[in-house]
Amino acid sequence: MNGDVVRSILESGQSGSGRTGLVAFLRTALYRRSMIWAALGSAMLAGLFVLSLFKGAVALPAGSLFNLLGGLIGDGNLPDTREALILANIRLPRTLLAMLVGAALAVSGAILQGLFRNPLADPGLIGVSAGAALAAGITIVFGETLLAPAFGRMPYAILPLGAFLGGLGSTLVLYRIATRAGRTSIATMMLAGVALGALSGAMSGFLAYLSDDRQLRDLTFWALGSFSGASWTKLAAVAPAMVAILVVAPFLARGLDALALGEAEAYHLGLPVQRVKAAAILITAVAVGTSVAVAGMIGFVGLVVPHVLRLLLGASHRLLLPFSAMGGAVLLLGADIVARLVVAPAELPIGILTAAIGAPFFLWLLLRRQARPFE
């Protein structure tokens, strides 16, 4: 157990309000270290943001982009030029979407790892990715035939909507299975999550069997994720939920820190354990469900970003949750820039890059810290 966590819980428990704990925290070396990382992370994110707007398959002169951005910020006006359209309709929504999805996925990963007290926890454990994958598979294979009449002129909406509802629905089922007499058993949820995952895997396999070669490629590409269809419409559809989640998530920090000691211990510290669990599960289900709906399955962000940050900043969720949002945004935005540029005018699925960029960095951190292994 990380000493920071215990200390922060004990301090906040003793003070009753948590205020004294916060004051004490502000004097620690950890705080200074975290401020350095916050500055570094913000700088990276800002740099990537600018890079993402300025670089793409279309080579646009930086000077004219500065003018466009200036106009946009100044009076919200944009000329009707190709450059303006590419910047405003393609790069800007895509950049914002990549940042939001990255933040949402990484925060979800951090919450789930805390909730399950398991370093390998990912959205698979609460059923959301399995349900989303199954629903997406159904819409890919049947969307053009069986489902088309029901949606009429909104064919684009079928897949995202299906993935979101599938993810949320299967989480709800899992939550009901694991909850008896008002108490959710994390162990039952994990096991039932494995079973539900296997079931949806079987059904997805059957869909792959039914699909034609083209739908099969769609399934494969979807499972690797992409921001290639990012638009203001998509952003407007998911941003409110995602922003709300990113704002609310840090309030889970104290609860997750307490849960790290064990459920009984957390209960005796006066924590509303069941409410924390329900909130954590709901938040991650919505965050992952909306991410999957707009960008497909993007692995690795939720798993590795919180681990990297734990290595850098310790295990306290008070730092981990906000830093995960920043780290996830940095990783996914960076990966998306590479995805867009490396094989232009084509582009790579982003799931390939999150792993290709994130995994070596994670390994390097592990090797560097080998003398002082965490946990």
Place this chain on the structure above:
Amino acid sequence: MHAMPKKHAFFLLAVLALGVPQAAADPARIVAAGGVVTETIHALGEANRLVGVDSTSLYPADALQRLPNIGYVRALSAEGVLSLRPDLVLAIDGAGPPDVLALIRQSGIPVQLLTEEPSEAGVLARIRTIGAIVGQKAAADSLADRIAGDFARLAQDRARISRHKRVLFVLSMQNGRVMVAGRNSSAAAMIGLAGGINAVDTLEGFKPVSDEGIIAAAPDVIVMMQRGDHAVAAADLFAHPAFRLTPAAADRALITMDGLYLLGFGPRTAEAARDLMSRLYSSTTRPRAEAVPRP
């Protein structure tokens, strides 16, 4: 598009329906998405209009070397396509993803979709549509008429076949798992044009089939896409326990042909069907050296 209102201008850009841009009268910069589109534009002698092709544009063989590759036809990138400064994106029906096509249209570039129907009518319709777009209506009509004539002669020859052979198209054999062409697949359509009977009519599309399913299909001839050495392919195929028990194994009847030539349903379709027919019904099914016309 006219000047936007001041507030939320860029948001409105995306949300407002700007109307579907119409194809330019005489597009000089075309991005082709779909092997058949690239092939047809080349056949009409208008290749100089192409500024980018998708990764399925395998004919002519040098198309992908000469032109930027915009990726797989179902996983296009909006900015990637726009970076080629096209004035028209000419794509098969299945191109996508749909929201990427929508982004391209929003940027003022028309996207014209073409039917993918694997049939005589589909081949002729694609040629005529593309011809009209690239301002080669007369050339397209004469090409289509010539191909229609080829199809008519093919139909006469089909009527003269006394015993139609059962033909099994094998898409792949990975780890002994065999994928074959069922009903309503491009391969089934081609086999029909060439005067064969598709040996597997219980499956739909390209599907894995069981070993006993292969035996029950009792194909007289196996058709595969050309990959590597024909002799090796034949040795592998007839070493397979199921294929060994088919009528095709007795005279080692394997025909290998180029995939896009055989299944692309482009301008070479009648030629490919004729080619397949003559190999099905010649005394020997050994491959001819010039099986695939190279440019």
